[in-house]
Amino acid sequence: xxxxxxxxxxxxxxxxxETLRNRIVNGSYQPGERLPAEExxxxxxxxxxxxxxxxxxxxxxxxxLYRKRGIGTFVAQRHVHRDHNRLTTFFDSAESESxxxxxxxxxxxxxxxxxxxxxxxxxxEGEPVFHIQTLRFADGLPITLHDEFIPYKLCPEMLxxxxxxxxxxxxxxxxxxxxxxxxxRVEAIAADGQTAKLxxxxxxxPLLYKxxxxxxxxxxxxxxxxxxNRGDRYSLTTTLTR
Amino acid sequence: xxxxxxxxxxxxxxxxxETLRNRIVNGSYQPGERLPAEExxxxxxxxxxxxxxxxxxxxxxxxxLYRKRGIGTFVAQRHVHRDHNRLTTFFDSAESESxxxxxxxxxxxxxxxxxxxxxxxxxxEGEPVFHIQTLRFADGLPITLHDEFIPYKLCPEMLxxxxxxxxxxxxxxxxxxxxxxxxxRVEAIAADGQTAKLxxxxxxxPLLYKxxxxxxxxxxxxxxxxxxNRGDRYSLTTTLTR
DNA sequence: GAGTGGTCTAGACCACCCG
DNA sequence: GGGTGGTCTAGACCACTCG
Numbered sequence: 001x002x003x004x005x006x007x008x009x010x011x012x013x014x015x016x017x018e019t020l021r022n023r024i025v026n027g028s029y030q031p032g033e034r035l036p037a038e039e040x041x042x043x044x045x046x047x048x049x050x051x052x053x054x055x056x057x058x059x060x061x062x063x064x065l066y067r068k069r070g071i072g073t074f075v076a077q078r079h080v081h082r083d084h085n086r087l088t089t090f091f092d093s094a095e096s097e098s099x100x101x102x103x104x105x106x107x108x109x110x111x112x113x114x115x116x117x118x119x120x121x122x123x124x125e126g127e128p129v130f131h132i133q134t135l136r137f138a139d140g141l142p143i144t145l146h147d148e149f150i151p152y153k154l155c156p157e158m159l160x161x162x163x164x165x166x167x168x169x170x171x172x173x174x175x176x177x178x179x180x181x182x183x184x185r186v187e188a189i190a191a192d193g194q195t196a197k198l199x200x201x202x203x204x205x206p207l208l209y210k211x212x213x214x215x216x217x218x219x220x221x222x223x224x225x226x227x228x229n230r231g232d233r234y235s236l237t238t239t240l241t242r
Numbered sequence: 243x244x245x246x247x248x249x250x251x252x253x254x255x256x257x258x259x260e261t262l263r264n265r266i267v268n269g270s271y272q273p274g275e276r277l278p279a280e281e282x283x284x285x286x287x288x289x290x291x292x293x294x295x296x297x298x299x300x301x302x303x304x305x306x307l308y309r310k311r312g313i314g315t316f317v318a319q320r321h322v323h324r325d326h327n328r329l330t331t332f333f334d335s336a337e338s339e340s341x342x343x344x345x346x347x348x349x350x351x352x353x354x355x356x357x358x359x360x361x362x363x364x365x366x367e368g369e370p371v372f373h374i375q376t377l378r379f380a381d382g383l384p385i386t387l388h389d390e391f392i393p394y395k396l397c398p399e400m401l402x403x404x405x406x407x408x409x410x411x412x413x414x415x416x417x418x419x420x421x422x423x424x425x426x427r428v429e430a431i432a433a434d435g436q437t438a439k440l441x442x443x444x445x446x447x448p449l450l451y452k453x454x455x456x457x458x459x460x461x462x463x464x465x466x467x468x469x470x471n472r473g474d475r476y477s478l479t480t481t482l483t484r
Numbered sequence: 485g486a487g488t489g490g491t492c493t494a495g496a497c498c499a500c501c502c503g
Numbered sequence: 504g505g506g507t508g509g510t511c512t513a514g515a516c517c518a519c520t521c522g
Binding site for chain 2: 031032050063066074076077084085086087122179180181182183184185186187188189190204205206207208209215217218219220229231234235236237238239240241242
């Protein structure tokens with residue numbers, strides 16, 4: 001019998017969700033096993049059925065559970081989920097993948113936007129943008145050359161910002177924007193002379209090239225970035241759903 | 243005033259969702275505009291609040307709407323973000339991106355699994371697997387060399403299958419598996435001699451290399467694939483969420 | 485037929501945000 | 504203070520799947 005608290009400020013459905021998650025993680029519910037019916041969980045937790053369903057719904061989204069109509073709710077086999085599609089910073093990645101992160105700022109300037117940059121940021125050609133070019137190192141080795149563009153008007157105070165320690169996202173959030181999602185296009189290209197030199201590799205070496213547009217909650221483009229990643233030191237994982 | 247039908251077999255919340263979606267797409271609700279409060283929509287549609295919320299919830303997931311606590315529900319700025327994290331077949335892509343798809347089967351055999359393949363499919367080393375090697379053409383040009391591995395035991399009737407016309411997924415679904423999601427790792431590599439020849443490019447040319455594991459609803463690995471994509475003819479788009 | 489999840493109702497109280 | 508979404512209840516009927 002589970003005990004939920006009504007006074008700790010945590011929503012009941014969240015407590016239901018976490019209780020179920022614990023039972024899955026610690027093996028009380030085995031992979032492939034059917035969960036008790038919603039009716040039973042309702043009785044056990046002493047909450048209404050909608051509340052149980054809301055908790056279960058989160059775990060369905062995560063891929064920890066799945067349902068079959070008319071049969072039941074089951075624990076998924078392996079706990080692969082969509083965490084691969086999370087938007088994280090370079091420092092976040094460093095922490096979760098245990099490498100030492102360092103950022104060198106090569107350029108920090110205000111430019112007039114053109115072509116691809118203006119189009120991607122949904123601003124007029126000629127509108128000023130910050131351009132921050134950085135070289136990123138993992139465990140001391142260069143892995144990414146990063147060209148980042150941010151509309152000047154969104155956050156003028158970004159001028160005095162130390163991009164070796166703090167990412168532009170923090171500045172954007174201080175300016176009141178909540179970063180919501182990014183769309184990125186990835187391809188493989190050959191390194192040109194300049195890029196090869198910076199990344200300490202050879203001309204023609206394969207690079208994972210990424211164009212990324214970061215948007216706010218309301219869909220406003222906040223940042224457009226070009227990333228040149230050393231093919232032999234960088235890979236990217238995503239989850240696709242049918 | 244919207245009219246919902248109770249007899250057409252479409253759930254009310256789905257009708258609410260589609261009605262709202264239409265209003266967004268056709269501009270009745272402009273980007274940035276606040277939607278009527280849930281209470282108002284409840285009155286307009288003649289359904290309960292939970293039903294309205296369920297419809298809105300789907301549109302939130304799609305990124306077409308966003309909410310601010312205590313303020314309201316708003317239409318997101320641009321609806322370009324679509325869903326880039328959908329699992330689609332080569333033929334699906336051909337249709338949506340308007341190119342002519344052709345598949346040539348290079349190998350179709352049963353092998354004993356080893357190393358990476360066995361581990362990715364979560365089977366024992368030595369268990370038999372189908373190996374299907376195909377070359378994929380877009381508008382007559384080779385773009386992808388595809389090595390696919392499927393546990394033999396899952397679907398023995400896959401032996402007599404014409405992989406030029408029908409993808410292995412259909413065979414898997416005929417064997418009772420519902421494909422749910424895939425996890426793929428992407429990197430940039432240089433083409434080796436054999437691959438370069440098949441893809442009609444040069445040795446050392448940049449390739450977008452993908453390792454993909456496809457899993458069923460319950461998490462069972464169904465397929466493991468290695469994809470060598472020509473860097474100059476293939477790109478991949480994903481959406482990341484904070 | 486019995487059990488399951490899918491949908492739906494008509495209320496309610498709350499925390500949050502604004503002017 | 505008045506409006507918004509966030510949470511929650513205690514019921515209900517349905518479609519689906521199985522034996």
